[in-house]
Amino acid sequence: xxxxxxxxxxxxxxxxxxxxxxxxxxxxxxxxxxxxxxxxxxxxxxxxxxxxxxxxxxxxxxxxxxxxxxxxxxxxxxxxxxxxxxxxxxxxxxxxxxxxxxxxxxxxxxxxxxxxxxxxxxxxxxxxxxxxxxxxxxxxxxxxxxxxxxxxxxxxxxxxxxxxxxxxxxxxxxxxxxxxxxxxxxxxxxxxxxxxxxxxxxxxxxxxxxxxxxxxxxxxxxxxxxxxxxxxxxxxxxxxxxxxxxxxxxxxxxxxxxxxxxxxxxxxxxxxxxxxxxxxxxxxxxxxxxxxxxxxxxxxxxxxxxxxxxxxxxxxxxxxxxxxxxxxxxxxxxxxxxxxxxxxxxxxxxxx
Amino acid sequence: xxxxxxxxxxxxxxxxxxxxxxxxxxxxxxxxxxxxxxxxxxxxxxxxxxxxxxxxxxxxxxxxxxxxxxxxxxxxxxxxxxxxxxxxxxxxxxxxxxxxxxxxxxxxxxxxxxxxxxxxxxxxxxxxxxxxxxxxxxxxxxxxxxxxxxxxxxxxxxxxxxxxxxxxxxxxxxxxxxxxxxxxxxxxxxxxxxxxxxxxxxxxxxxxxxxxxxxxxxxxxxxxxxxxxxxxxxxxxxxxxxxxxxxxxxxxxxxxxxxxxxxxxxxxxxxxxxxxxxxxxxxxxxxxxx
Numbered sequence: 001x002x003x004x005x006x007x008x009x010x011x012x013x014x015x016x017x018x019x020x021x022x023x024x025x026x027x028x029x030x031x032x033x034x035x036x037x038x039x040x041x042x043x044x045x046x047x048x049x050x051x052x053x054x055x056x057x058x059x060x061x062x063x064x065x066x067x068x069x070x071x072x073x074x075x076x077x078x079x080x081x082x083x084x085x086x087x088x089x090x091x092x093x094x095x096x097x098x099x100x101x102x103x104x105x106x107x108x109x110x111x112x113x114x115x116x117x118x119x120x121x122x123x124x125x126x127x128x129x130x131x132x133x134x135x136x137x138x139x140x141x142x143x144x145x146x147x148x149x150x151x152x153x154x155x156x157x158x159x160x161x162x163x164x165x166x167x168x169x170x171x172x173x174x175x176x177x178x179x180x181x182x183x184x185x186x187x188x189x190x191x192x193x194x195x196x197x198x199x200x201x202x203x204x205x206x207x208x209x210x211x212x213x214x215x216x217x218x219x220x221x222x223x224x225x226x227x228x229x230x231x232x233x234x235x236x237x238x239x240x241x242x243x244x245x246x247x248x249x250x251x252x253x254x255x256x257x258x259x260x261x262x263x264x265x266x267x268x269x270x271x272x273x274x275x276x277x278x279x280x281x282x283x284x285x286x287x288x289x290x291x292x293x294x295x296x297x298x299x300x301x302x303x304x305x306x307x308x309x310x311x312x313x314x315x316x317x318x319x320x321x322x323x324x325x326x327x328x329x330x331x332x333x334x335x336x337x338x339x340x341x342x343x344x345x346x347x348x349x350x351x352x
Numbered sequence: 353x354x355x356x357x358x359x360x361x362x363x364x365x366x367x368x369x370x371x372x373x374x375x376x377x378x379x380x381x382x383x384x385x386x387x388x389x390x391x392x393x394x395x396x397x398x399x400x401x402x403x404x405x406x407x408x409x410x411x412x413x414x415x416x417x418x419x420x421x422x423x424x425x426x427x428x429x430x431x432x433x434x435x436x437x438x439x440x441x442x443x444x445x446x447x448x449x450x451x452x453x454x455x456x457x458x459x460x461x462x463x464x465x466x467x468x469x470x471x472x473x474x475x476x477x478x479x480x481x482x483x484x485x486x487x488x489x490x491x492x493x494x495x496x497x498x499x500x501x502x503x504x505x506x507x508x509x510x511x512x513x514x515x516x517x518x519x520x521x522x523x524x525x526x527x528x529x530x531x532x533x534x535x536x537x538x539x540x541x542x543x544x545x546x547x548x549x550x551x552x553x554x555x556x557x558x559x560x561x562x563x564x565x566x567x568x569x570x571x572x573x574x575x576x577x578x579x580x581x582x583x584x585x586x587x588x589x590x591x592x593x594x595x596x597x598x599x600x601x602x603x604x605x606x607x608x609x610x611x612x613x614x615x616x617x618x619x620x621x622x623x624x625x626x627x628x629x630x631x632x633x634x635x636x637x638x639x640x641x642x
Contacts, residue, residue: 073445120626126444127387127585131577132626135619138574142616258574262452269449313463320456327450328438 018194035183039176046291047175053287054182055243058189060267060279062236065193067265068274069202070229071209072121076133077264079117079140080234082256084110084241086150089159089251099164099246106242107235113140114234121226125212137261145253157251178247185243189236193276196232205229209274266319270326272335281334289322290315357487359607360600365493365562367599368500373555373572374579374591375507376548382524382586383544386436386447390455391552392573393462398424398553399560399569400462403473413476420553428549432542459570471565476557496558503554504592507547511588516543524586575602578618582625584635593633597621 009015019025039047059081066072088106091097097105117136121129144150151157162169162181169177196202204225207215216222245251263286271282293315297307307314330337343352377391388394401423405416435454439447477492511517522530523540531537559569579598583590598618606614631637 067445071443071445073448120623124626124630127448128581128626128630130387130444130448131581132623134574134577135622135626138619139616139623142612142619146612262456265449265452269446273445310464313460315460316456316463317460320453320458320460323453324435324450324457327442327446327453328435331442331446 016198039179044175047179049287049291051175051178051182051247053284054179054186055240055247056264056267056283056287057186057280058243059237059240059264060271060283061189061193061276062233062240063264064268064271064274064276064279065196065205065236066229066233068268068272068278069197069209070205070226070233072118072226072229073126073130074133074230074233075130075258075261075265076114076117076137076140077237078256078258078260079137080110080114080237081241081244081260082140082144082253083113083234084238085245085251085256086144086157086241087238088242089157089245090150092246093157093159099162103239103242103246106245107238110238110241111231111235114237115227115231118227118230118234121230122223134258137258141253141256141258144256155252157245159245159249159251161249162246182243182247185239189239190276190280193236193279197276201225201228206274263319266323268333269331270322270333272333275333275335277338278333278335281338285322285334286319289318293318354487355607357484357489359603361489361493361497363600363603364596365496365599366603367596368497368504369555369558369562369595370572370575370579370599371592371595372500372503372551372558374576374583374595375504375588376551376555377576377580378583378586378588378591379507379511379520379544379551380548381580383520384436384440384541387444387451388548389448389451390431390458390573391548391576392570393455393458394424394427394549394552395556395559395572396462396567396570397427397458398549398556399565400466402553402557403471403560403565407471407473417557420557421550424549424553425546428546429542431549432545436545437538437541455570455573459567463567468567473560473565476561492562496562499558500554503551507551508588516540520544575618578622581622581632584632586636587632587634590632590634 009020014020019028038050042050059077063074063077066074084106087109088099088102091105092099092102095102117133117140120132124132161171162178197206204215204220205228207218207220208222208225208229212222215225241256244255248255267282267286268279269282270285271280272278294311297304297311297314301308326333373391373395376394377388380386380388398420402416402420405411405419406413409416409419411419431454435450436447439450475492477495479490479492481488481490482494511520519530519535520540520543522533522535523537527537530540555572556569559572563569575598579594580591581594582597583592583594598621601617601621602614605617625632
């Protein structure tokens with residue numbers, strides 16, 4: 001029930017809905033149409049980028065649960081992705097476990113590892129926690145790099161082409177088929193995260209973020225909330241890692257360095273801390289940025305040839321500048337910008 | 353025995369550079385409560401400015417050093433004024449991320465101007481070796497220890513005796529009290545960043561002289577974290593102790609056990625210290641109240 005003065009609910013069921021107004025439903029429908037038609041519009045190259053975005057969405061949602069909603073800074077994202085990727089890749093390929101089971105195992109294992117590395121969070125806050133998770137990132141990566149059993153001495157894990165219940169991803173239709181799989185998984189992850197923060201567990205996470213001592217005073221079990229937040233968040237990240245393993249079909253440690261942790265943090269900052277939708281916007285923005293820059297540089301290659309030559313440096317500089325610019329100009333990210341646009345349109349021609 | 357002494361000298365040299373790099377980090381943290389993830393990139397920028405002045409512009413050594421210090425000063429002031437000051441009072445995550453963004457930009461700038469190839473720089477310190485108690489040790493490593501020691505002593509003297517040093521300590525102790533005493537907190541913040549950039553310049557040039565002028569110098573910035581946590585984030589003697597400990601530990605593990613393991617040992621120490629004594633060996637223990 002949207003009126004000019006607000007939203008009124010006449011029964012509990014209406015209040016519990018995720019979307020209340022007609023405009024929200026219309027936007028959702030529009031979004032659904034767009035997502036369903038994407039594989040028919042885009043060529044294979046851009047569809048591949050969309051696929052990496054969808055994987056990043058799962059990971060970014062996971063990180064946002066921890067950083068944005070619970071307020072626990074983590075620089076260990078890359079390490080947790082690695083745990084998910086290696087677990088699922090090895091279980092599916094070497095133990096012959098069905099892929100869904102391997103992915104499930106990866107989620108559980110990563111959640112466990114995340115909870116373990118979250119233990120310092122019980123004593124540490126803010127800056128110290130950031131440094132502790134930096135250490136966990138380096139330690140996990142070291143283990144992955146040096147434990148020869150993982151890769152059987154090859155330095156990488158080869159993962160079989162994805163096979164679900166006897167159905168195999170086709171080589172010619174690779175990106176399209178993966179798009180449907182990843183779309184479903186990413187949508188489920190977003191939906192799950194959105195609902196998580198309507199439960200008492202999710203609310204306790206937010207209470208810990210806003211004021212941990214006050215949260216404890218009103219009966220939130222701090223220890224449990226923090227460790228669970230690390231576990232839940234790492235579960236999502238493990239899922240993203242497992243998807244990455246099966247999608248790219250090779251797992252190497254270079255994909256999980258500290259730069260990846262920073263990339264994911266950048267996603268949720270640019271998108272909006274503590275907003276599920278923000279993780280989606282941020283993931284799309286950060287994954288599209290290099291692709292768009294490449295495109296622009298090639299278009300401008302006749303006017304400004306140095307752009308193509310210096311592309312890696314330009315990409316890095318833009319990446320850093322984007323982080324700084326968002327933090328200085330709009331710390332609440334793309335999600336907040338989108339809200340402001342909606343408000344502007346809704347109230348037009350008035351200012352508010 | 354000779355292996356032991358060699359590792360000792362190498363470790364001390366590494367540790368001394370680490371201590372100088374960590375000093376800037378601690379100065380920033382003490383004055384402004386900012387964790388600077390771009391410290392390694394300050395080293396990198398310092399090494400490359402010195403390289404530009406010394407090798408590309410063919411300036412004499414002293415003049416090149418002056419150019420380096422000037423550039424570091426300007427960089428420190430600009431970074432503080434335009435990147436960090438708008439974020440005063442923001443959450444820890446924002447401050448951390450802005451320094452990470454800064455580090456990416458600085459590294460990209462170096463990459464833009466100099467590319468990724470390793471640059472050759474003539475050795476500044478003599479490369480011979482001397483006999484010390486029956487063991488030959490490389491001269492330049494010993495000199496690095498001495499120079500770093502002198503720089504650290506100079507900074508310590510500045511911090512404890514000079515007017516500005518006292519102002520910095522006052523701000524670190526209590527910002528509001530310092531403000532009421534007429535100390536410009538903004539100027540102290542800028543000074544902290546300038547000192548950090550200058551100490552990073554020293555560390556970067558020393559490191560480049562031992563190894564080479566290359567992008568890898570920035571990686572040194574990450575090992576600063578174990579150093580400062582070990583020593584205590586807000587303790588200057590702690591940086592020396594932490595730097596030397598981590599430097600020696602890395603060299604000994606690398607020499608006696610496994611070079612790969614040496615990469616991760618500092619972080620294991622870091623986790624251990626955080627579990628047992630989060631405020632480090634020399635850090636100030638703060639009690640948090642509601």
